[in-house]
Amino acid sequence: MSATPRLLLGIETSCDETAAAVVEDGRRTLSSVVSSQVELHAEFGGVVPEIAGRAHLARIVPVVRAALAEAGVERPARQLAAVAATTGPGLVGALLVGVASAKALALAWELPFVGVNHLEGHLYASLLEDPTFEPPMVVLLVSGGHTLLVHVAAPGRYRLLGRTIDDAAGEAYDKVARMLGLGYPGGPPLDRLAAIGDPGIVRFPRGLADEPGCDLSFSGLKTSVLRWVRAHPEAAVADVAAAFQEAVVDVLALKLRRAAALVHAPAVCLAGGVAANSALRARVAADAEADGRRCFLPSRAMCTDNAAMVAAAGWWRWRADGATPLDAPADPNLRLRFEAEPVGAAR
Amino acid sequence: MTLLLAIETATPRCSVAVGHEGGLLASFSVDRDRRHVEALAPAVAEISRAAGVVLGDLDGVAVDVGPGLFTGMRVGIATAQALGVALGIGLHPVRSLDVLAHPFRHAGCPVASVVDARRGEVFRSLHQAGAEVVPPGCSTPSALAAELAELGRCLAVGDGAERHRALLATVGGVEVVAAMPSAESALELALAAVAAGAAALDPGQVQALYLRAPDARANFAVLAGGRG
Numbered sequence: 001m002s003a004t005p006r007l008l009l010g011i012e013t014s015c016d017e018t019a020a021a022v023v024e025d026g027r028r029t030l031s032s033v034v035s036s037q038v039e040l041h042a043e044f045g046g047v048v049p050e051i052a053g054r055a056h057l058a059r060i061v062p063v064v065r066a067a068l069a070e071a072g073v074e075r076p077a078r079q080l081a082a083v084a085a086t087t088g089p090g091l092v093g094a095l096l097v098g099v100a101s102a103k104a105l106a107l108a109w110e111l112p113f114v115g116v117n118h119l120e121g122h123l124y125a126s127l128l129e130d131p132t133f134e135p136p137m138v139v140l141l142v143s144g145g146h147t148l149l150v151h152v153a154a155p156g157r158y159r160l161l162g163r164t165i166d167d168a169a170g171e172a173y174d175k176v177a178r179m180l181g182l183g184y185p186g187g188p189p190l191d192r193l194a195a196i197g198d199p200g201i202v203r204f205p206r207g208l209a210d211e212p213g214c215d216l217s218f219s220g221l222k223t224s225v226l227r228w229v230r231a232h233p234e235a236a237v238a239d240v241a242a243a244f245q246e247a248v249v250d251v252l253a254l255k256l257r258r259a260a261a262l263v264h265a266p267a268v269c270l271a272g273g274v275a276a277n278s279a280l281r282a283r284v285a286a287d288a289e290a291d292g293r294r295c296f297l298p299s300r301a302m303c304t305d306n307a308a309m310v311a312a313a314g315w316w317r318w319r320a321d322g323a324t325p326l327d328a329p330a331d332p333n334l335r336l337r338f339e340a341e342p343v344g345a346a347r
Numbered sequence: 348m349t350l351l352l353a354i355e356t357a358t359p360r361c362s363v364a365v366g367h368e369g370g371l372l373a374s375f376s377v378d379r380d381r382r383h384v385e386a387l388a389p390a391v392a393e394i395s396r397a398a399g400v401v402l403g404d405l406d407g408v409a410v411d412v413g414p415g416l417f418t419g420m421r422v423g424i425a426t427a428q429a430l431g432v433a434l435g436i437g438l439h440p441v442r443s444l445d446v447l448a449h450p451f452r453h454a455g456c457p458v459a460s461v462v463d464a465r466r467g468e469v470f471r472s473l474h475q476a477g478a479e480v481v482p483p484g485c486s487t488p489s490a491l492a493a494e495l496a497e498l499g500r501c502l503a504v505g506d507g508a509e510r511h512r513a514l515l516a517t518v519g520g521v522e523v524v525a526a527m528p529s530a531e532s533a534l535e536l537a538l539a540a541v542a543a544g545a546a547a548l549d550p551g552q553v554q555a556l557y558l559r560a561p562d563a564r565a566n567f568a569v570l571a572g573g574r575g
């Protein structure tokens with residue numbers, strides 16, 4: 001008899017990436033296959049749910065097969081411990097492709113199925129890339145759908161320290177980029193332009209920066225950029241981008257610093273799509289060094305959605321709670337389970 | 348003998364069946380109004396127990412690829428594909444409108460299969476003595492009524508016919524029959540195709556039959572759980 005399997009297959013289809021991965025012990029990535037649909041949605045300026053659902057279904061089989069093959073998994077029923085999939089939050093018509101696939105694979109291989117919260121996946125990204133990185137840590141999770149500050153005391157033990165009270169940071173990026181005619185997704189081109197612009201041209205509001213606590217707000221910023229651009233049609237796009245980006249980075253970095261101090265966290269890390277932003281990375285790294293904290297900045301591939309993080313989260317979730325029932329739903333509004341109510345929140 | 352599992356999720360009902368050339372071993376249906384992703388995997392587990400079959404004994408999986416309820420179709424197809432990948436077996440796609448018409452093949456008159464397509468439209472095809480005479484298409488109920496008016500006596504079966512019963516009843520000779528496509532019929536059609544020499548498809552080759560372009564509006568509201 002072989003030893004207890006330590007490999008977990010993870011599947012991610014919550015938004016516009018079809019992904020599958022095999023991870024060992026929740027820490028070591030053996031394969032991570034991502035088929036991005038960004039090009040399918042670009043012309044619409046955002047993710048189109050029905051297009052995403054169709055693309056996931058058309059791509060899931062080759063993606064799962066490639067993940068198993070690249071990891072050298074030839075006898076999944078024996079080599080895998082479980083099959084995990086993101087059950088939410090996300091687009092329901094997209095989620096259910098991954099959930100149905102994972103359940104059926106688990107059923108056929110007689111393995112446990114493990115439902116994973118997508119956000120929990122992002123929290124584990126750093127642990128996959130740096131084997132020496134360990135909780136406790138404060139994670140700033142910033143993406144097109146989410147902006148959260150989470151204290152990870154240990155795997156599976158989270159406390160919510162702050163969150164956006166309106167738009168996600170990435171949503172603000174996409175909307176301002178569209179306003180400036182930079183296309184979709186807006187983050188990368190806006191980031192590049194901001195690097196050559198003069199942020200001193202105007203000072204945009206830092207939402208909730210002067211409020212106590214760690215909550216954030218971006219809708220006022222978006223509105224004031226729109227108003228200012230209309231009043232100053234002659235302004236250089238790069239300067240507007242730089243001023244906008246500085247406002248976002250200022251407030252994200254401030255709140256991360258405050259959250260880390262609040263719980264005396266020895267380490268901080270970034271996660272989510274906006275974690276690829278060069279200005280945010282530079283600022284967070286500099287702040288952490290000044291404060292004497294360890295800092296982890298995920299690779300670009302680990303910032304965006306992938307299934308390795310889902311497999312990692314699935315590993316800890318399975319060890320803590322066991323299998324998820326096969327009648328579990330795909331839940332577009334799935335909430336992360338926190339240990340306590342928000343600490344020091346502005347609300 | 349070809350032992351098949353059949354999966355039918357193209358309408359609000361979710362049903363599964365297991366059988367071979369010798370007959371049906373078990374069937375099971377769940378009316379949980381579109382909660383296919385919750386109902387299907389337990390239904391597959393349940394039916395293999397009821398039929399006394401281990402999934403590893405299956406020779407193939409028959410699956411309804413639509414047209415119909417997009418989310419239901421995707422759950423059924425993703426499940427069939429994953430079973431095919433995991434068990435190393437092929438898939439036998441069948442179409443919802445053929446599955447729906449199958450029990451009425453001896454009706455002695457034309458049979459219109461009509462699946463509710465939402466948004467005031469229907470998916471429909473026309474059959475005579477078990478053979479397709481008009482291929483699947485997306486249509487308005489009034490265009491369907493005009494088509495049926497040409498036929499004289501005929502049956503209009505399915506949830507689309509049921510939804511537009513009042514309109515179709517104004518057409519002389521049309522009898523509306525409330526019916527859902529069943530996994531038993533899907534199983535019989537797939538077994539008939541196997542007997543006729545149809546090869547199983549690799550799970551990666553099976554495609555959904557949508558018959559309608561995606562509603563291509565970026566929905567920022569639903570992105571609350573979205574990108575990144």
Ligand SMILES: [Zn+2]
Nearest residue numbers: 143305574575
């Ligand atoms: Zn994400």
